Amino acid sequence: MSDAQGLHAVRGRIVHCLHDPGEGDDRNALEVFDDGVLLIEGGRVARVGPAEDVLATVGAEVSVTDCRGQLVVPGFVDVHIHYPQTDMIASYGEQLLAWLERYTFPTEGRFGDAAVAADTAGFFLDELLRNGTTSALVLGTVHPESVEALFQAARGLGMRLAAGKVLMDRNAPEYLRDTAESGYRDSRELIERWHGVDRLSYAITPRFAPTSSEAQLERVGELATAYPDTYVHTHVAENRAEVAWVSELFPWSRSYLDVYDCYGLVRERALYAHCIYLDERDRRRMAETGAVAGFCPTSNLFLGSGLFDYATARSDGVKVGLATDVGAGTSFSMIRTVAEAYKVAQLQGTALSPARLLYLATLAGAEALAVADRIGSFREGNEADFVVLDPTATPLMARRHAHTESVEEQLFALFTLGDDRCVKSTWLQGACRYSQSDRA
Ligand SMILES: [Zn+2]
Known part of the structure; x- marks a missing residue:
């Protein structure tokens, strides 16, 4: 279907964001070619533009994938997802802390078995591709084997992916605990083996403050300083009971975020999932350090955690990426996730524009992961x-589409009504890695 090294054209309605459309819905943020061509060479964007113009510059022998009538957009970027929770998605009836005890920990306990990890990793990556997600920041379990399996599978696909082993040395079952020392050692070994290999990056991943001792957080801080271009990936201020627990466990801290800050973990390339119960000072701290908030609408609704205030986070200068947070999140689909983000913002008096929804699913994630110079849009060389x-x-x-005129209307209807059924094909570095027609 494609040759990753040769010249290849994809023709369709091409839409991508050049930057955040913002509150004012800047019309220049969205670039649209109604009959466009994405020209790919050596796995990179060589050119994007009107089909007439681009095709005139290449020889007749160039292979063209004809997607006219369909939208061609950058791959979706999911900035927070737990691959070991694939098998326990849609578990009934608890809020965060009880949900972790009852469903999450027993499921994660199985990932010390490399065969379980490999099997789940393969399914998980296929599911991302089936939903149009081409990059993700992923949590493993406490077991290094879990991350090893995921990196191996992602490398085989040529996927841009970041992941890390969970660090957790207290307030979790014995079978899921590491120690300050072993967690440090295992993380460092994984960094040395995988960080920067092909398109893979390592994320230093304390689960959340309650499951790490102060000794462990200190070691985590040392790692984050020693390897400044790795990610830091964790949770903050998701649920009221959790926030109260953190203030008991760390009575000296000014806030939940402050716990992480005291160990040097609030920095560039640090991704904090949820950020629901932050105050202005926390947001200011995130903005000045470049730390990123992960907006997880389906998860926050499902666990009854609360509503992330996207508009305030952005106006305070915080970078925000969108995330499914499977398995508390209820869908792998970034299309479903964007639709729920819209509703969560509506409940707080903000209507996110169609362009902003596309931005959230694509370029915002690339910016959140500091890779917007590589993915998230069709800039030449990406x-x-x-x-x-x-x-x-x-x-x-189809019926609704017949009544749309602008591309914004089409995007909005697609995000509101769509899901994995809309994903015809998913491409990594110019190679088709999922096609709906192959499964039909
Ligand atoms: Zn999570």
Whole structure:
């Protein structure tokens, strides 16, 4: 279907964001080619523009994948997801702390078995691709084997992916605990083996403050300083009971975020999932350090955690990426996730524009992971990760689509009504890695 090294053209309605459309919905943020061509060479974007113009510059022998009638957008970027929770998604009836005890910990306990890890990692990455997600920041379990399996599988696909072993030395079952020392050692070994290999990056991953002792957080801080271009990936201020627990465990801290800050973990390339119960000082601290908030709407609704205030976070200068947070999140689909983000913002008096929804699913994630110079848009030279979406995937969508005029209307209807059924194909570095027609 494609040759990652040769010249290859994809023709369709091409839409991508050049920057955040912002509150004012800046019209220049969205670049649209109604009949466009994405020209790929050596796995990278060589050119994007009107089909007529681009095709005129290449020889007749160039292979063209015809996606006219469909949308070609950059691959989706999911900035916070737990791959070991794939098998326990949609577990009933608890809020965060009880949900972890009852469902999460027993499931994660199985990942010391390399065969379980490899099997789940393969399914998980296929599921990302089936949903149009081409990059993700992923949590493993406490077991180094879990991350080893995921990196191996992602490397085989050529996927841009970041992941890390969970660090957790207290307030968790014995079978899921490391120690300050072993967690440090295992993380460092994984960094040395995987960070920067092909498109893989390592994320130093304390689960959340309650499950790490002060001794462990100190070691985590040392790692984060020693390896400044790795990610730091954790949770903060998701649930009221959790926030109260943190203030008991760390009575000296000014706030939950402050615990991490005291260990040097609030920095560039640090991703904090949830950020629901932060105050202005916390947000200011995130903005000045470049730390990123992970907006997880389906998870926050599912566990009854609360509503992330996207508008305030952005106006305070905090970078925000969108995330499914599977398995508390209820879908792998960034299309479903964007639709729920819209509703969460609506409940707080903000209507996110269609362009901003596309931004959240694509470029915002790339910016959150500090890789916007490589993915998230079709800028020349970027890695050609993209997804082909069918805006008429269901009878209702087809009917609604017939009544749309602008690309903004089409995008909005697709995000509101769509899901994995819209994903026709998913491409990594110019190579097709998932095609709906292969499964039909
Ligand atoms: Zn999470």
